[in-house]
Amino acid sequence: MKHLKGVNRKGKKVEQGKADLPAVEAQGSIPFMHTCTSVFNPGYEIDWTGSTKQLCTPIETDLFGTTDMYCWWPGQAPDTYNNPDWNADCTRAMKDWMKLKVVKPEW
């Protein structure tokens, strides 16, 4: 950019080409703190500004962030009606994820 010099943090990002999505790209997205990205943007690795700050949660701790109906990229989790305590021993996903219960349908 030759004619515009970024002044605030976002302006500087735009100037450096780190937030150079055309403005209309952002309009269908939900650019708000603690949210995921718009459906056309890359997955939840980065947000639409190119950083990870606006993501639901860091990827490695995203277990619970991606199992509710409001997530763009819902993760697969047991239904809580038949398996109410599938995550009972997993209070901190980052640490306890190995304690998640394996749910198998009964035949």
Add this chain to the structure above:
Amino acid sequence: MGNIGRRPGAGGSLLPHRRFTAGGDTYLYAAESGGLFRMDDGVRDALSALASSGSGDVPAEFVSDLRRAGLLGTPGECGEAGPAVHPPLRLRTLVLMLTTSCNLACRYCYEDREEGCVPQAAGTETPGEMSPETLGKSVGFLLDRSGEARKVSVVLFGGEPLLRFPLLRDAVREARAMAEARGKEISFSLTTNGTLLTAEIARFLRENRVSVCVSIDGPREVHDVNRPYASGRGSYEDVARGIAHLVENRNGYPLAARVTLGSGAVDVRATFRHLRGLGFDEVGFAPASAAEGSRTALAAEELDAVLDGFRDLAAGYVDDVRERRMPAFSNMTQILGLIHRGDPMPYPCGAGIGMLAADPSGVLYPCHRLCGVGDPMGDPTRGIASDARARFLDGARRRRESGCDACWAKNFCAGGCYHDAYLRQGDLFAPSTHYCRWIRELFLLGLRTYVRIQNETPTFLDAVLGERGIA
């Protein structure tokens, strides 16, 4: 995605923005991107050409810069945003209405039925009181629904929460223990009218690291007009005594004053000086939420007088920053934080997104002001009422589509306070158009102040504003 490969100059209209000059330079704030830029004369000419004849006559290099900055585009091109997809609930803050009782009868109170707050023994309904059991469940709900967030906060609110000090005291201890058991950090803040503060309570608040915000409207003659007891006696003397206890028991958190501006009490300079003199570290102002034509609503000329006062306080803010004093005008700190980060802000606040309020019976609402207004959002036992939450956020989205989207100040205001709109217009989601001009002027003051600080003391912006959250 179709717009990415569009050739420059092939259509595209100017998107909401604001140009202004400061210190001899010309600046441009682009609402779509949230970017603030210094611009050269070529951009000025390009903007004029765009405004009069479209992008056909503008050199490609300007079109490209303006597109990148979020100044030029075709908003309708992507069509509708598709089915409403709302941000997931990321509960960080829970407001607890410990009681709906209050020992004051403020003239502008939004707990208002007809004349002031509901006194405990009067009124048709019995004021609600939160039970220890409901309180424990509510805190448990906050901890459960905060996901992986390590930090959560509880706002102790009412009515006047210090009417329930024994409950509040037990709640703080119990909630901290619950949070620690789950590896979380919990913080508490208390909003109080200050009349019931004693040395014992102030010590408790210090020892338990509860941050305190006192509602006080200024010097005695101003404060007592709008904040009397039900008997009509002014409350200033009791509040001032309470504040002295807090000042003696500072706990490391800034001591904050919240000033409600009602009709006839708009000298913000004098109020600011007075409250700084009492020992407050932060002073924030908000116009009283009031129905149009009510005796506490600010008249247009009073809003202008407030803005004039804010201009002086903003100048003082810049002086404070230059001289390495922590500035106390907290409205400006909030505006500068928004400008600094530049995140587009589709919602006016965190109501229903990162924040909920529990009424005395534990029923959840988007915020404390909306308790009993509109649909409940669930309760700690049965969880979130997803359909009610979706309806609320749908309403917030519709509001943006009803005109706010074309406003350059939308990232600051996002349509304004839902509760204010409800009082004024009977509709939570009507944009607060009565404040439009005022809000834009205030945001412009913020942009000018930001540029001055950026030019004089840029280190302040990252150090102080960088990570401040949206309230």
